Amino acid sequence: MTQPSIPLAAMPGSTTAVVPPQWIPLGFMFAAGVGFMGVGFSMWFGADKWVISPFHSATVTTAHMVMLAFLTTAVLGALHQFGPVVGQRPLRSVHIAAWTMVGMIVTGWTLPLGFAHGPEWLVATGAVIGVTTVTLGAWNLSGPLMSRSGGVPVVGLRLSVLYLLITVSFGIVYAFNRQEAWFPLLPAKILAHAHLGILGWLGLTYISVSEKLWPMFLLSHRPSSRSGAIAVGGLAVGVLPFALGLLYANAVVTWFGAVFIVVGLVAHLFSLASSVRHRRRKLELLHAFLFVSASFLLAGMVLGAIAALGGVDTSLRIRIVTAEVAALASWLGLAVIGHSHKIVPFITYSMLRARGVNHHKSGRPLLFGDLYNKRIAWGVLIGSVAAFAGVVVGTLFDASAPIAISGVLIVITAITVTTNFIVGARSAVPANPTANPTRQQPGSTSILTKGSS
Ligand code: HEM
Numbered sequence: 001m002t003q004p005s006i007p008l009a010a011m012p013g014s015t016t017a018v019v020p021p022q023w024i025p026l027g028f029m030f031a032a033g034v035g036f037m038g039v040g041f042s043m044w045f046g047a048d049k050w051v052i053s054p055f056h057s058a059t060v061t062t063a064h065m066v067m068l069a070f071l072t073t074a075v076l077g078a079l080h081q082f083g084p085v086v087g088q089r090p091l092r093s094v095h096i097a098a099w100t101m102v103g104m105i106v107t108g109w110t111l112p113l114g115f116a117h118g119p120e121w122l123v124a125t126g127a128v129i130g131v132t133t134v135t136l137g138a139w140n141l142s143g144p145l146m147s148r149s150g151g152v153p154v155v156g157l158r159l160s161v162l163y164l165l166i167t168v169s170f171g172i173v174y175a176f177n178r179q180e181a182w183f184p185l186l187p188a189k190i191l192a193h194a195h196l197g198i199l200g201w202l203g204l205t206y207i208s209v210s211e212k213l214w215p216m217f218l219l220s221h222r223p224s225s226r227s228g229a230i231a232v233g234g235l236a237v238g239v240l241p242f243a244l245g246l247l248y249a250n251a252v253v254t255w256f257g258a259v260f261i262v263v264g265l266v267a268h269l270f271s272l273a274s275s276v277r278h279r280r281r282k283l284e285l286l287h288a289f290l291f292v293s294a295s296f297l298l299a300g301m302v303l304g305a306i307a308a309l310g311g312v313d314t315s316l317r318i319r320i321v322t323a324e325v326a327a328l329a330s331w332l333g334l335a336v337i338g339h340s341h342k343i344v345p346f347i348t349y350s351m352l353r354a355r356g357v358n359h360h361k362s363g364r365p366l367l368f369g370d371l372y373n374k375r376i377a378w379g380v381l382i383g384s385v386a387a388f389a390g391v392v393v394g395t396l397f398d399a400s401a402p403i404a405i406s407g408v409l410i411v412i413t414a415i416t417v418t419t420n421f422i423v424g425a426r427s428a429v430p431a432n433p434t435a436n437p438t439r440q441q442p443g444s445t446s447i448l449t450k451g452s453s
Pocket residue numbers: 054055056059060063064067068072107111126127128130131167168170171172174175178185190193194197198201202325
């Protein structure tokens with residue numbers, strides 16, 4: 001199989017000067033793995049409340065474990081690595097990156113704990129820490145993301161970080177409103193906040209980043225990347241009017257935004273199909289993750305369309321919309337887990353090489369694919385797909401059992417995927433790696449001569 005002909009700077013784990021120390025993205029990723037485990041426990045113990053109402057404190061708790069402790073932590077971590085690579089400029093400050101990681105972990109656990117048990121000041125505290133953290137993170141990322149290089153993905157990332165700022169600003173207002181009761185927090189208002197976060201922040205980041213990652217990870221050389229540009233543009237333009245329409249109950253503005261969002265998401269699926277068709281490597285684990293992840297996106301779009309056009313009563317509509325939100329979270333969750341099987345080994349690999357470890361313990365050159373167990377990774381795929389499907393089906397049919405079982409599966413999957421990366425990296429290299437005579441200097445570019453699977 002042909003080796004990637006990509007500039008070293010395009011590699012997520014590259015050792016060029018622009019990327020932060022590896023412990024920054026790896027720290028975020030580890031925290032996201034622990035957060036994913038928290039999602040499982042929260043879902044497991046809150047399943048019976050979940051089916052009572054999506055606005056029950058147990059459901060709001062799980063929703064923020066998913067959105068903050070798992071997805072936002074993972075995606076923000078990836079951006080701290082990826083932003084400098086695509087923008088070809090370093091972060092403004094490594095110290096602030098470390099504080100952003102700490103702040104995100106604190107927010108991701110404090111806010112849900114406040115929702116679950118109170119006291120109410122815990123929700124307010126989590127909200128203040130969350131907004132401060134995101135503001136610091138956005139300032140830090142603005143260094144690389146304000147660069148003129150990087151094209152459509154960098155523009156998409158700039159806007160997605162702006163959407164994150166808008167989402168948490170809404171969030172803090174809603175959080176204080178719980179005590180002050182300035183306005184009734186109607187479902188449509190919460191949906192505006194939810195879609196700003198899921199589509200504007202997480203979705204737009206993923207769609208933008210995948211335009212750079214897929215050509216590299218799938219070894220794909222597409223004749224045109226127009227569908228990717230339409231995907232980024234459609235989502236970036238559509239989410240704001242969609243959310244404003246929901247907020248002010250204006251159907252015309254909501255539909256205006258929805259049309260752009262649908263165009264963007266369909267273009268994203270075209271972009272995936274085109275990347276897979278023009279791939280130069282055989283189908284493997286990441287493709288499987290991408291296919292099931294895209295199926296959840298389709299399911300989310302269909303559920304959203306039924307809720308909007310299906311002429312269903314209010315209680316059924318709320319259930320369908322909750323299932324739609326669950327399906328979109330599953331789309332992103334599977335994408336994050338799938339890509340982590342490329343990104344984490346890339347970063348670990350460059351960290352090992354910087355320490356002079358460039359051989360497997362058997363003596364042959366170290367490969368990215370040595371850094372985790374592939375069979376276990378396939379098990380993670382099966383476990384996470386079953387778990388996410390259980391949540392969507394359980395929500396749709398008001399059944400707590402599939403949701404509780406999904407919670408258990410998520411706990412197992414989260415522990416498995418996190419340990420697979422830690423144990424995989426440790427067991428691949430010799431016990432005393434520095435004794436290796438072929439020690440290589442940090443910054444070496446021969447990373448490109450290594451196989452990536
Ligand atoms: C500092 C950050 C945030 C704060 C303070 C916050 C606060 C809130 C509040 C107060 C609610 C309404 C809860 C209630 O019914 O009383 C809510 C709902 C929601 N938020 Fe956030 N949020 C934040 C970040 C996010 C992010 C980044 C996302 C998505 C990526 C998100 C997704 C959601 C969802 C999906 C719901 C609906 C949950 C449900 O009804 O079950 N939030 N948020």
